[in-house]
Amino acid sequence: MVTKQFSGSPEDADLRRADSLAREIFSDIANKWALLIIESLGGHTLRFSELRNEIEGISHKMLTQNLRMLERNGLIERTVHPVVPPRVEYTLTEAGQALRVTIDGLCNWTHHYLGHIEASRHRFEA
Amino acid sequence: MVTKQFSGSPEDADLRRADSLAREIFSDIANKWALLIIESLGGHTLRFSELRNEIEGISHKMLTQNLRMLERNGLIERTVHPVVPPRVEYTLTEAGQALRVTIDGLCNWTHHYLGHIEASRHRFEA
């Protein structure tokens, strides 16, 4: 995907458009904070501060930034409760849920190959 | 995953170690160049320059850097043919192949939701 080369022919124009869009989305999604947010959101709906606590090491800024991006792409839904103090909750949309399934795959892969990888790293020192 | 909080109890020490390792690996893998390399490598084995051509927009430096990282983690195998000019080929290991399957899922997701996302982005301008 997203790596093909197109000719200059006009009928490829929309294909090239879709391709560059796909690439852009891919770049948005394929960053560690975005993936961790989706994964944390999992089934439940969480508040901003809950996400902040759940995801070790994420800064206030990175969290808001990625939440906006995910909202823009329609992966999460943001609902503001008009109370004081403010209460803002985030939840996965259907698209977000679908994405989460594949991220789960990534997490399972990581755990399954932890040993392999650690061993490989030691071998690599030579 | 990788987001749990542990108590200070000693028996959690190895769990915490595995968790931080998982997080580290996750951070390595969850970047767009690494994912695109794995995806491009797919079934076949490719040379350095072939990968460079295949992956639109990647620089010489980023390619070598990520290839080293993936080799270190045991996801790809690097074989040097002692000829001139040098011929270096890269291929996925079993772990790499397994990872590729989940990345395929990510790519499929992207294409399937292209429309949703584009629509969502337009809605977001308000």
Place this chain on the structure above:
DNA sequence: CCGGATCCTTGCCGATACTG
């Protein structure tokens, strides 16, 4: 509690040049 804005530092990444 949430989020935007601002400043300031860090390190990513591209360009270039040089070896085997």
Place this chain on the structure above:
DNA sequence: CAGTATCGGCAAGGATCCGG
């Protein structure tokens, strides 16, 4: 052809303050 090293610009990301 493949890889390493160095340098420099620029953008990512942290800390902090303020405003709703």
